[in-house]
Amino acid sequence: MRLLLADDQTLVRQGLLRLLSLAPDVEVVAEAADGEEALTLARRLRPDLLLLDVRMPQLDGLGVLRTLRAEGDETPVVLLSTFSDENAALSGLRLGAHSYLLKDVHFDDLLHTLQAALNGEPQVYTSVPRHLASEVNDSKLWDLTAREHEILRLMAGGYSNKQIALVVDLQEGTVKNHVSSILLKLGVHDRTRAVLKALEMGLL
Structure with missing residues (x-):
């Protein structure tokens, strides 16, 4: 899968990038440090999947998702958050994100969720x-x-x-x-x- 990763925390983003590079079926085609950059890259590269941090400067993960859906872009989106935020999770659900996961998720579970999103399986929300x-x-x-x-x-x-x-x-x-x-x-x-x-x- 061709994945776009967006997280404003450099250490978190780099850590995820290293882990995802170990997965044989995952290719991180781009990384973004904020929502505006993520939106620009998503429009240009057309990845198979977006892994978005919920809280980012310029434009948050929900804002990226909302804009893409308004443009008719149905690329699967998995949201990641440091915090269990019921309102953000429910907003993501309503906007059609596949999953809302906390950043302490086990890496195997993250990979499973990414694959499920790519396969079009129904949503997984553990925080709603x-x-x-x-x-x-x-x-x-x-x-x-x-x-x-x-x-x-x-x-x-x-x-x-x-x-x-x-x-x-x-x-x-x-x-x-x-x-x-x-x-x-x-x-x-x-x-x-x-x-x-x-x-x-x-x-x-």
Whole structure:
């Protein structure tokens, strides 16, 4: 994947750049230190994916996303933030970003999320309260991926995240992200309600 990386913190940006260079399927085609630069590079280079810091000078990550969408650019966007900001996460969700992740995310989970965004899989938001997410009227949020259906069935069987990770051969953190995505899409607060809701919807 051809990726554009934008973060105003030099050490963070360079650290991510080094890590991403180790991933065989990722090519960082450009890096930006602020939102205006990110927007200019995105328009010129047309990357496959944008990894944007939420808080940047000149133009923040949400501003970049909002401008691109207004221009009809549907390039997948993953937002990164140092802080868990419910309002920013919900704004990103409404603007169509694929994910809102904190910068302490495990690198394997970040790579998984980037690939999921590139593949057009539904959104992953671990920082949006379920009651707020349910206010977003987007039918795509109700569509579970094949992997999420599999994990949902295991949840219904009483499996823990650790047990699910062993069964489906994923990192436990990745399973946690999938579970969070399932709860978000079903508009519920916990695993038990997710299973009950899935039964009501005929998903199980």
